[in-house]
Amino acid sequence: MKQFSLFLTILSGVFCSISQPASAQDKELTLYTQRHYAFDQEVYARFQEQTGIKINVVKASADELITRLEEEGANTAADLFMATDGGALYRAHSAGLLQPTTSTTALEKVKPPLREKDAHWVAMTKRARVIVHSKDRVDPSELSTYEALADKKWRGRIVVRSSTNSYNQALLTTIIDADGRDKALEWATAVRKNMARPPQGSDRDQVRAISAGLADVAIVNTYYIGLLETSEEQKDRDVAAAVKIFFPNQDDRGTHINISGLGIVKASKKADLANQFIDFLLSEEIQKLYPANTFEYPVVEGTPLSDRQLKWGEFKADDVDFSVLGKLHADAIKVFNEAGWE
Ligand SMILES: [Fe+2]
Structure with a gap:
């Protein structure tokens, strides 16, 4: 209306x-x-x-x-x-x-x-693309970097949207840039294996999946948490209340922005x-x-x-040149395809 x-x-x-x-x-x-x-x-x-x-x-x-x-x-x-x-x-x-x-x-x-x-x-x-985790089932001390989401301990516990999404493609260009193409392919393959379901839906849908107990961690842009927290719908606000934001890679290159x-x-x-x-x-x-x-x-x-952003926490941002996101864009799409990440 x-x-x-x-x-x-x-x-x-x-x-x-x-x-x-x-x-x-x-x-x-x-x-x-x-x-x-x-x-x-x-x-x-x-x-x-x-x-x-x-x-x-x-x-x-x-x-x-x-x-x-x-x-x-x-x-x-x-x-x-x-x-x-x-x-x-x-x-x-x-x-x-x-x-x-x-x-x-x-x-x-x-x-x-x-x-x-x-x-x-x-x-x-x-905009910051971060790890969002269940408040109840994940302790922040278990999290560190995007790279660490490839660990077997996350098997069946991760949700992320499709690789056709430009936010995921941009994130992967920075992983290729930081770790090299081979490591990036290993990462994308392992994360795909760790997923609780095939990639689908929006960033907000990944947070909903954690709230519903379908998964424990997701990769999401922070502003979607803000949109859920301030939604007119009580059920959106409940979804936001079930998760916390974690800023990855604080001890190395910083969180992807x-x-x-x-x-x-x-x-x-x-x-x-x-x-x-x-x-x-x-x-x-x-x-x-x-x-x-x-x-x-x-x-x-x-x-x-x-105030909401301050409550989420201040963080070190990856200062990668955004030209990397453009130059490695086609490579990122290829790596996602090779990794079987739909
Ligand atoms: Fe968006």
Whole structure:
């Protein structure tokens, strides 16, 4: 119902802009995005309120959007490309699809690796992919690294989503980078053997499986715990209460993080408006809102974390260059296939 009324709000916005004079049409940006979070609509509404610039959203997977941008070429309607994976941003830039941002905030307040060195893309949020475990059946002292999930003691106790998911692919690129391809293949094979069921469902479904007693540990992005903890549904909040977050690899390279970020499409003729939008997403106002609303981590230094994130704990993040996520993307898919990880 909420989604339906949101749809009506968006629809009425579309009609409003149609009835406005032609010049108002120029104050629109088309955003190709992989993101799927309800809160983003609020961010776009605030941006429109403050600048008069309307954001038209086109949602699909990163690969679909990259293919579409390539096919549409100079005729694309897209002004901005947004992804939930540094690897996808790297691939979009490598395909020559992006132009550098001149956003002062991006250039001054977000440094590589959180942006491409020449600012062809910039991160807006960070996300941590962690181990989540049953409060009752697993003691945190039993956990250490992603690598250690290959141990036989986890046989029949792990759940993870499918290897077709970009979050898992990104994680595996960092394991290939750190340990080498052979070790990464051994790892993926052993973890697949340790699974309580074939990979399926979303990150939230893995947490539900732990809560239901089907498994003891899962690999999940932390913000999904935030979404469950704050859900309107009591049963979601119960699911979240059954698990704890564990930040792996604290004694070596750090916990795997990925980014959500965006770049201006090379063919866009509205770079000035697009730069305003990037400035807005990196503003203190919006950076402060992500930690408490999408439960992602801010990218602009000095932005406070939310109480919920502080309660989960501070952690050492893997500072791998996100280009690794793009360069090793195809290898990661091959390794997953060879490991029999569906
Ligand atoms: Fe997600």
